[in-house]
Amino acid sequence: xxxxxxxxxxxxxxxxxxxxxxxxxxxxxxxxxxxxxxxxxxxxxxxxxxxxxxxxxxxxxxxxxxxxxxxxxxxxxxxxxxxxxxxxxxxxxxxxxxxxxxxxxxxxxxxxxxxxxxxxxxxxxxxxxxxxxxxxxxxxxxxxxxxxxxxxxxxxxxxxxxxxxxxxxxxxxxxxxxxxxxxxxxxxxx
Amino acid sequence: xxxxxxxxxxxxxxxxxxxxxxxxxxxxxxxxxxxxxxxxxxxxxxxxxxxxxxxxxxxxxxxxxxxxxxxxxxxxxxxxxxxxxxxxxxxxxxxxxxxxxxxxxxxxxxxxxxxxxxxxxxxxxxxxxxxxxxxxxxxxxxxxxxxxxxxxxxxxxx
Numbered sequence: 001x002x003x004x005x006x007x008x009x010x011x012x013x014x015x016x017x018x019x020x021x022x023x024x025x026x027x028x029x030x031x032x033x034x035x036x037x038x039x040x041x042x043x044x045x046x047x048x049x050x051x052x053x054x055x056x057x058x059x060x061x062x063x064x065x066x067x068x069x070x071x072x073x074x075x076x077x078x079x080x081x082x083x084x085x086x087x088x089x090x091x092x093x094x095x096x097x098x099x100x101x102x103x104x105x106x107x108x109x110x111x112x113x114x115x116x117x118x119x120x121x122x123x124x125x126x127x128x129x130x131x132x133x134x135x136x137x138x139x140x141x142x143x144x145x146x147x148x149x150x151x152x153x154x155x156x157x158x159x160x161x162x163x164x165x166x167x168x169x170x171x172x173x174x175x176x177x178x179x180x181x182x183x184x185x186x187x188x189x190x
Numbered sequence: 191x192x193x194x195x196x197x198x199x200x201x202x203x204x205x206x207x208x209x210x211x212x213x214x215x216x217x218x219x220x221x222x223x224x225x226x227x228x229x230x231x232x233x234x235x236x237x238x239x240x241x242x243x244x245x246x247x248x249x250x251x252x253x254x255x256x257x258x259x260x261x262x263x264x265x266x267x268x269x270x271x272x273x274x275x276x277x278x279x280x281x282x283x284x285x286x287x288x289x290x291x292x293x294x295x296x297x298x299x300x301x302x303x304x305x306x307x308x309x310x311x312x313x314x315x316x317x318x319x320x321x322x323x324x325x326x327x328x329x330x331x332x333x334x335x336x337x338x339x340x341x342x343x344x345x346x347x348x
Contacts, residue, residue: 027243068245112254113289114263114341117247126242126254126261133242133254133261 016102017155022094025069028134032155038082051091058082063092088143218301221273231337233284255293262293285337319343
């Protein structure tokens with residue numbers, strides 16, 4: 001499986017963030033894809049919830065409970081996302097993996113200021129697709145790391161630096177339901 | 191040019207004075223509760239587009255609605271009055287909120303415009319900072335809601 005669903009919303013400004021889009025409960029939740037280390041079946045977890053993959057241990061975190069989203073429960077679409085950086089790694093369940101999307105920075109909206117609570121720590125903002133609105137999870141919050149401003153800037157990529165197939169060898173994402181994501185008004189990643 | 195401006199000036203002043211004696215109000219209902227709001231606090235009325243839930247700790251602000259190329263936060267005014275609005279039969283009231291545009295789900299009955307004499311508007315500070323007072327629009331005495339600061343003052347108090 002490759003990254004056939006990968007699209008840029010627009011490429012005019014030349015910068016974007018690559019997201020792994022998932023479904024948790026009824027919500028589309030997007031994670032900056034740079035820290036996605038793998039996607040495995042729930043059966044890959046040990047009895048203590050720990051996933052060991054490529055020599056790295058991924059401690060389980062109940063992300064749906066932390067996000068305060070009611071998960072649909074384990075199904076054939078459920079996957080464990082292995083997420084981490086140099087400092088910390090975690091695994092968490094999602095109800096479905098939608099696919100990868102490159103979203104131009106200008107199309108990423110911060111959470112409106114009327115949201116004043118702790119959700120501002122959990123969510124960096126959102127982007128709008130043709131048929132869905134994806135909430136962007138704060139990757140530092142996901143990994144329970146100290147929060148900082150301008151988090152998404154760490155994940156900005158330039159299209160000019162992105163070569164076709166580059167990510168394909170690094171991360172293979174099941175393209176379940178990716179048609180929906182592909183229906184965004186897009187042009188292919190160059 | 192100057193003369194014509196001078197001639198127009200008294201007319202404008204008279205018009206302004208007339209404006210000062212009345213207040214334009216919009217009357218709408220949320221889950222059957224009738225409310226009035228100042229016209230200048232309203233940006234428009236649209237069909238209700240359906241919401242995207244946001245796992246939020248902010249009271250009464252728990253979803254987004256699509257609007258043009260982006261989304262607006264939704265203030266659940268029905269929940270504030272312990273009511274439930276039927277979203278499938280409703281309209282979206284766009285509010286010019288101090289923190290940016292805000293959406294409110296209102297009943298499908300199209301809001302009506304009223305020119306209310308100033309004497310028909312009673313401003314009073316009660317327990318609820320979102321309610322500015324009351325006004326008489328048509329034959330009804332209605333609560334006057336502060337749409338532009340909805341949720342701001344009440345959250346400060348909490």
